[in-house]
Each structure stands twice: as structure tokens, then as C-alpha cells.
Amino acid sequence: xxxxxDLWFTYPEGTIALRGVSLRIGDGESIAxxxxxxxxxxxxxxxxxxxxxxxxxTVLIDGVDxxxxxxxxxxxxxxxxxxxxxxxxxxxxxxxxxxxxxKNLGFTSEEIKERTNWVLKFLDLEKYRERSPLSLSxxxxxxxxxxxxxxxxxxxxxxxEPTIGQDAKQKRKLGELLKKYQxxxxxxxxxxxxxxxxxxxxxxIVVMAKGKVIADGPPNKVLTNPTILNESSLTPPQVAIxxxxxxxxxxxxxxxxxxxxxxxxxxxTRVKR
Amino acid sequence: xxxxxxxxxxxxRKDTYIHNxxxxxxxxxxxxxxxxxxxxxxxxPLLITFIATLIPVLLAKSVKEWxxxxxxxxxxxxxxxxxxxxxxxxxxxxxxVLRLIVLITAFSAFFLTTHPDDLAQAxxxxxxxxxxxxxxxxxxxxxxxxxxxxxxxxxxxxxxxLELQRGGLTQxxxxxxxxxxxxxxxxxxxxMSIAESLESRAFGAIKKRTYLYQLKLTKGDxxxxxxxxxxxxxxxxxxxxxxFTTWMEWKLPL
Ligand SMILES: Nc1ncnc2c1ncn2[C@@H]1O[C@H](COP(=O)(O)OP(=O)(O)OP(=O)(O)O)[C@@H](O)[C@H]1O
Ligand SMILES: [Mg+2]
Numbered sequence: 001x002x003x004x005x006d007l008w009f010t011y012p013e014g015t016i017a018l019r020g021v022s023l024r025i026g027d028g029e030s031i032a033x034x035x036x037x038x039x040x041x042x043x044x045x046x047x048x049x050x051x052x053x054x055x056x057x058t059v060l061i062d063g064v065d066x067x068x069x070x071x072x073x074x075x076x077x078x079x080x081x082x083x084x085x086x087x088x089x090x091x092x093x094x095x096x097x098x099x100x101x102x103k104n105l106g107f108t109s110e111e112i113k114e115r116t117n118w119v120l121k122f123l124d125l126e127k128y129r130e131r132s133p134l135s136l137s138x139x140x141x142x143x144x145x146x147x148x149x150x151x152x153x154x155x156x157x158x159x160x161e162p163t164i165g166q167d168a169k170q171k172r173k174l175g176e177l178l179k180k181y182q183x184x185x186x187x188x189x190x191x192x193x194x195x196x197x198x199x200x201x202x203x204x205i206v207v208m209a210k211g212k213v214i215a216d217g218p219p220n221k222v223l224t225n226p227t228i229l230n231e232s233s234l235t236p237p238q239v240a241i242x243x244x245x246x247x248x249x250x251x252x253x254x255x256x257x258x259x260x261x262x263x264x265x266x267x268x269t270r271v272k273r
Numbered sequence: 274x275x276x277x278x279x280x281x282x283x284x285x286r287k288d289t290y291i292h293n294x295x296x297x298x299x300x301x302x303x304x305x306x307x308x309x310x311x312x313x314x315x316x317x318p319l320l321i322t323f324i325a326t327l328i329p330v331l332l333a334k335s336v337k338e339w340x341x342x343x344x345x346x347x348x349x350x351x352x353x354x355x356x357x358x359x360x361x362x363x364x365x366x367x368x369x370v371l372r373l374i375v376l377i378t379a380f381s382a383f384f385l386t387t388h389p390d391d392l393a394q395a396x397x398x399x400x401x402x403x404x405x406x407x408x409x410x411x412x413x414x415x416x417x418x419x420x421x422x423x424x425x426x427x428x429x430x431x432x433x434x435l436e437l438q439r440g441g442l443t444q445x446x447x448x449x450x451x452x453x454x455x456x457x458x459x460x461x462x463x464x465m466s467i468a469e470s471l472e473s474r475a476f477g478a479i480k481k482r483t484y485l486y487q488l489k490l491t492k493g494d495x496x497x498x499x500x501x502x503x504x505x506x507x508x509x510x511x512x513x514x515x516x517f518t519t520w521m522e523w524k525l526p527l
Binding site (some may be wrong): 012018046051070071072076079080081082084086087089090104105134144149152229259260265 | 282316342422425426428429430431432433434436450451454455458462
């Protein structure tokens, strides 16, 4: 469980990135954090594994104050995958890249082997095992970066903008994988600008603007609310636009549908009637 | 930590007397302070020089930035203090610390108040070939970017359980590998893409360039230069014609 209470953070040169954020994230939740550029999303998730320490307010991970433990200690529980894979890939093979975190965190050599095999299979990277991470494509490098954190099997997995540079197929695969990982009982948190991705794979949307949380709720409530969308520079999912337009023309048609299948179902039932 | 030290030398746009001086004037200033600082080894004249270097910092309203550049070098200052008081004595050590502070102040007074493009223009007007001047201004422009990138890489690797302080000396050095490799790879990649985008904008197509702006010395520059020269002459006079005045060689009461 993550408990953030009245969190404030200012960068040394004076930018106030967080202005009193409060947030509770229970075990096994799936959450997308959204909001305009510079809203403070990355700053917030860097507090989850203790890279940044609260200047005011608190961040508790399973009841433990992040100020009292090291990042390495928290890394076993909270896995944070950064936006740009080139900021962390350095090994000569994909396999070694994955093993880096496992070695740092003191797993036994058997566990290391087992987890490496598991994660390479889980993310469909087995064929690249002996390749140099630097020789892979942008999208593949991103998956290796994910593997290098996921191998720890953190109870809380946080990804900063994982869909950037992924083609439609990889995006779908990633969504499915994250869903699967969450259904195994883990918490999955993504920071993303992709409304379609967020509404399809995540159950709770947290919207940030100017260092504050301005909305928090299920996708069909948050991503169809014009005030929130406007304040956070988000475009609604296409399905939501369609449902909204139909509702204008047809009496008591729901105007807050965000998933394609739900809309299809609604239309079919009405046509049949 | 490392980031604040670099940001202290980064240009900040402000509208002050010092910011508006010609870069060549400020270059001359830094050169003079540097020369004087290297001429003396006792506390009093270095203290005078230190106060003199503070004047442009104050006039440029950059005290905060200057302080954080000093903060970044605290370790080095302490190191110099300790080593020198062992090798020589405390008087000498304090003087050496003062000397370094003067040097840092003189350089940060220059870089904090001079836009990299103006520096390049000044060099060009001092007959430095355009390619060199351009490379230098690009380099200064990328120092903060690089520092920020180093910080992000450190964050990413720490998230994977890297602990920089762990282990003995050799282990500590090996801990740096996961930081240095991504930094180099990214820098090379960036250099390549900068080169490509320069080429695609026809960099170097015309041998003889013309410039939109020309730097000119103003009255303000001449005034500042006058003060600098007066100060310099005084210090030289004290050094070579007045060498044994007691107050100049004042020592710490120990
Ligand atoms: N290392 C840093 N040093 C100084 N200021 C920073 C730093 N990182 C972020 N900021 C500033 O803090 C604010 C919040 O940044 P943050 O990266 O958290 O935003 P974000 O919501 O992740 O944005 P994006 O969608 O662009 O990734 C911004 O104004 C940014 O300029
Ligand atoms: Mg971000």
C-alpha cells in the first residue's frame, strides 16, 4: 500500500513540482496517472521508491516512511521503470542487463537464473538473450528496460510513459502483460498520455495538473468529464466522443462509455429492441 | 548534488550592469583576478582580492548562484585546507583556500553573466576561427544538459538496486560503470545527431560569414576597465615595490 499525504516538493532551482498531493493506492490496484507536461507526474513517482524524499508531508510504503529506508531497500518492493531506456542500458548482453538488479539486490544464483528465464519469457525477449541491448530497436530497448526491473518481481510496479515509441501490437501486448501481472496480485501504476491505453487497461485514473491531483476515479467518470479534460490538456478517448455525440441525438443513451466493447454492446441491444 | 555545482556556472538571463558588459571586458576582469590571485600567497592581499571579486557578483545580483557554486566545492576547499596545513602551515592553507575561492568567484562571475552566444561572438571578434568559437559555445551550452542526464541515469540505476557507496575501493570504482557507459553512449549519440542537424542546415557552406550582431565597447565598459586597471596597478605596486609592509604579511594569531 502506498500512502501519500500532503506531499510538497521543490527542485533546487525553485520549481515547485508538487503542491500538496494526497493519494492512497491499495494493494493490487491498477492505476494510470495522467496530466499535462510538467504536471509533476514523474516527480511524484520518484517519491514511491525513495529517489526523492518528501520535503513536506509523507510517503509511506506498507506503513514505512520512505525517508527512513534506502532506495536499494525499497527497490525490492517498488520497481520503477524510467521513460528513456538509454538512461540505464549498459551491459553487453540482454541477459546480463536483466541480471544486474538481481545481483545488486542479493538474490541467490539459482533465483537469479530462474527469474531471468521467467522475465525473458514473460516479455518475449528470449531470442535477444545474447544480443547487445544497444543494438536493439527503440521499442525493444524499452522492453529490455522493463525486463531489467520486472525481474525483481516487485509488489508495486511503476512505469513512466511505457507506450512511447511502441507500435500498436506491442502496445496491446504491453497492456495485456501489465494486466496479467496485476491480476497476479501486484499493484501496477503507469504514467501515460495515452488515453486509449489508460482507459482500456486501467481501472483507476489519477489526473494531475500544476502539482496537484485534480481528479481520481474510474476511466468512464474521469475521461468523459470536460472540465477535467480541459484543465489537464487531455483529449477524450474516441469511443467517449462517439458515445457523447450519440447521446446528444438519442434520448437516454449513456454518454460516459469509454470502451469499444461496451459501446458496441449498447448499440446492439438498442438495435435489437 | 553534482547538478547544483554545474548549475552555478550556468548563464542566467538578468538585466544588470554586469550582464550588459561586453564579454571581452568580463574576460579581462577574470584574467586580472586570476593573475592577482596567483601572484600572492598571504592572507591579506588575497582577502582584498576576494572582496574585489565580490563586487561584480553583487552588482550582477547573483549572490545565490555564486554561493551554490561555492557549496559544490566545499569538499575540495576542506581538502586543500587540510593538506596544506599539514605540508606547510595554517596561514598558507587559509591563503590557498582564499585563492581558490577567488578563482571560483572570478570564473562564476564570468559564466553566470555571459550568454554562450555572446562569448562565441567575442571570440570571433578576437580573431578566433568560427569553428572553434562555435564548438566552445556549444560545449558550455551542453554542460547543464549533461549534468541533468547524469542525475537521471543515477536515479535509474539506483532504482535497480545500485549502491554507489558499497564495497571497497575497487568495488566503488566498478559501481561507476553503469553510470559512465550510458552517459558516454548518449553523449556520442547526441553529438552525432547534432552534427547531422548542423549539416542539414548547411553548416560551413559559406567560408566567409557575416554576423547579425557586432559587439561594441560602451562607456560602461570603459568605466569598468578603468577600475580594473587601477586595482591591478595597485596590487602590482604592493607586490613589487612595497613587499615588506607588515600589514600585508599579517598572520593568524595562533
Ligand atoms: N531534475 C529537475 N530539476 C529541476 N526541475 C525539474 C527537474 N525535473 C522536473 N523539473 C520541473 O518540475 C516540474 C514537474 O516535472 P515532472 O517531470 O514531474 O513533470 P511530468 O508531469 O512528468 O511531465 P511530462 O509529462 O513532461 O513527463 C516541471 O516544471 C519541470 O520543469
Ligand atoms: Mg514525466
